[in-house]
Amino acid sequence: MKRSLFSILTLLVLMGVVLSACGPSATPTEAPAAPAATEPPTQATEAPAATEPPAAAEKTAIVGFTASLTGSLNVESTRQNNGFKLWMDQVNAAGGIKLADGTTVKFDSKFYDDESNKDRVQELYTKLVTEDNADFLISPYSSGLADASAVIAEQYGKIMITTGAASEGTYKKGYTLVYQAYTPAGKYLAGAVDLLASLDANAKKIAIIHENDKFSTDVTTALESYATDKGYEVLLNEGYDTGTTDFAPIINKIPADVDAVMGGGHFADGQQFAKALFDKGITAKFISLLVAPPEPTFAEIGDAAFGIVGPSQWEPLAAFTPDYGPTGADFVSAYKSAYGEDPSYHAAGGYAAGLILQKGIETAGSLDPEAIKAALDGVDMMTFFGHIKFDTSAESHGLQTGHSMVYIQWQKDAGGTLVKQVVWPAEGKTADPVYPIK
Amino acid sequence: MNAGTILSSLVDGLLIGVVYGIAAMGLNLIWGVMRVINLAHGALISLGMFGVYLFFSSLGLNPYLALLFVALLGLLMGVIVYFVGIAPVINGPYLSTLLATFSINMIIIGLGTAAFTTTPRDIGFSLGSIQIGPLILLGTRLVAAAATLLVTGALYIFLYRTRTGKYIRAVSNNRSAAELMGIPSSRILALSFGIGTMLAAIAGGLIATFFSFTILSGDVYQQKSFIIGVLGGLGNPLGALVGGLILGVLEGLLPLAMPNTWVPVIEFLLFILILLIKPSGLLGGRQ
Numbered sequence: 001m002k003r004s005l006f007s008i009l010t011l012l013v014l015m016g017v018v019l020s021a022c023g024p025s026a027t028p029t030e031a032p033a034a035p036a037a038t039e040p041p042t043q044a045t046e047a048p049a050a051t052e053p054p055a056a057a058e059k060t061a062i063v064g065f066t067a068s069l070t071g072s073l074n075v076e077s078t079r080q081n082n083g084f085k086l087w088m089d090q091v092n093a094a095g096g097i098k099l100a101d102g103t104t105v106k107f108d109s110k111f112y113d114d115e116s117n118k119d120r121v122q123e124l125y126t127k128l129v130t131e132d133n134a135d136f137l138i139s140p141y142s143s144g145l146a147d148a149s150a151v152i153a154e155q156y157g158k159i160m161i162t163t164g165a166a167s168e169g170t171y172k173k174g175y176t177l178v179y180q181a182y183t184p185a186g187k188y189l190a191g192a193v194d195l196l197a198s199l200d201a202n203a204k205k206i207a208i209i210h211e212n213d214k215f216s217t218d219v220t221t222a223l224e225s226y227a228t229d230k231g232y233e234v235l236l237n238e239g240y241d242t243g244t245t246d247f248a249p250i251i252n253k254i255p256a257d258v259d260a261v262m263g264g265g266h267f268a269d270g271q272q273f274a275k276a277l278f279d280k281g282i283t284a285k286f287i288s289l290l291v292a293p294p295e296p297t298f299a300e301i302g303d304a305a306f307g308i309v310g311p312s313q314w315e316p317l318a319a320f321t322p323d324y325g326p327t328g329a330d331f332v333s334a335y336k337s338a339y340g341e342d343p344s345y346h347a348a349g350g351y352a353a354g355l356i357l358q359k360g361i362e363t364a365g366s367l368d369p370e371a372i373k374a375a376l377d378g379v380d381m382m383t384f385f386g387h388i389k390f391d392t393s394a395e396s397h398g399l400q401t402g403h404s405m406v407y408i409q410w411q412k413d414a415g416g417t418l419v420k421q422v423v424w425p426a427e428g429k430t431a432d433p434v435y436p437i438k
Numbered sequence: 439m440n441a442g443t444i445l446s447s448l449v450d451g452l453l454i455g456v457v458y459g460i461a462a463m464g465l466n467l468i469w470g471v472m473r474v475i476n477l478a479h480g481a482l483i484s485l486g487m488f489g490v491y492l493f494f495s496s497l498g499l500n501p502y503l504a505l506l507f508v509a510l511l512g513l514l515m516g517v518i519v520y521f522v523g524i525a526p527v528i529n530g531p532y533l534s535t536l537l538a539t540f541s542i543n544m545i546i547i548g549l550g551t552a553a554f555t556t557t558p559r560d561i562g563f564s565l566g567s568i569q570i571g572p573l574i575l576l577g578t579r580l581v582a583a584a585a586t587l588l589v590t591g592a593l594y595i596f597l598y599r600t601r602t603g604k605y606i607r608a609v610s611n612n613r614s615a616a617e618l619m620g621i622p623s624s625r626i627l628a629l630s631f632g633i634g635t636m637l638a639a640i641a642g643g644l645i646a647t648f649f650s651f652t653i654l655s656g657d658v659y660q661q662k663s664f665i666i667g668v669l670g671g672l673g674n675p676l677g678a679l680v681g682g683l684i685l686g687v688l689e690g691l692l693p694l695a696m697p698n699t700w701v702p703v704i705e706f707l708l709f710i711l712i713l714l715i716k717p718s719g720l721l722g723g724r725q
Binding site for chain 1 (some may be wrong): 649
């Protein structure tokens, strides 16, 4: 009797676990969202003047967005937010942007906490447009949230720059006012194939092992077709569940003669996977994983990190020569002095979103969305974040076509310490790739 | 697929299965003795992971030495948690103890997230590996398996060869009768909960020597512990080891024949089937 009660209770518990896993994520530790976290105007004294008649010749443009102050995306979103704020502070401090009619535009931001929750995003963006009169919109962090917000921008005719959002789907929906700062997901690992091709013409066998979520599956599906087109043979394409820690059963499936292992997913599983590949003595000559390798803490796994290549939207090291905006070094030092930490690519993406908006307004010489849209359609610039250019075709308007990933590899310096080096593309590299790693 | 692949998958499965076994043992013991489904079990496993991590990274203590301290702290913490959170509701309906342990779980996870965030930690400790033919055996996993067998043996001797162990079994069989015989049941229950927690902490500590983890990592082992409980016999802590081994072997071998993501589906199907056909567990359950 007691045992059957155990059975019933256990079943109930498991159902609860499954149900709670299906629901929106919640973080028990964090306080509920503050209803409206409003940025104070950076130049408080100018704010009243901005609402005065044209004689004042100064306007304040409101940039609206949501940030994930709570929830699972908190860390990345906060950095993105910091990067954007840095851009805004710098533009305002430099006196704003001069329009064609002589008016000076300064910026103020208005944002709410989206709780990392897709359902909140549309409601909050509608509020930003209708009640807070936002002139421009920046997307929230992550493809899912950005996708939810983009439709609002389009409906209300507002220019939106998406950042921290790599999935292509958003730009295939016929939107005309949404512009992507990140390299699209499909290209995340394409460069790794190019890098491998440049290193060894005989390495043709690839095993793809990836996390089973939308982002990683999109990336590896694109990777498989790209690699197959280039004449590579994909010997294994296997997914694993989010949260997997024991990779031994999957690694046992990798054929002994593969030249390269590619895939991964996010940080925790990527790090664990790299460690397991090392522990199991996999002899692949080239390993490239998503998301995890560029993070500084990836090196905690010690020798297992050696030789691992990973794509990053941006790296402080990457030696691009910008023709617009600050240099990488200027951005890094400004960010460090403002926030006391090294900027991640999320932070750089936040800043880049501001920069794209600035370029659009400057070129248009007005705040009219149509004029800015025309200006952004024509953008073709090199920034510290990389090359920026948008698709202007009707099928995928706004898709980022200029920017490409940089690929880092963990190498050892003279003292044997693990260090990150940019190894691809060739024009941004800081060291030659180590190949083969085994 | 050749014999070597099958052999290494089998051995990998057995090695992880032993660890699943020890993770489930504490849950099984607590259910067996006091009919409490300990939903804080996963969180306690995570605390064991962080215990070893902190001793190792801040004091430079060898992880296995740290494990001893973590085990003692686990025992102590279990006793305290029992008196604070479980004892007041131990005679209430099942739902009360279930909710009490769920609350403890949320408290630990909440405090843990605040203190350690959910960024994965890795001890970065290695004992090297041994290669035998196609097999590559990691030192840390071998030690974890050996430690588990040792702990299981010690638990067996404790339960069946000592007076206190006898008390625990008596309370587990019939609490009222045990009390009539003069056994201090509340102290025995506290001790049992302490031992269950200690086993969770040891499991966590051992897992931390080879996997990265966050404060939420224990949850996976808690879920597997339910399946193992059913496989190995409910309330039978030693059966947990057998259940763990079965689960480990399934996880090792099934992916060779099907996509890896199907494995949990098979596991939970098996779980429901056993519950329907033999609710006392595959191996007969508590004696």
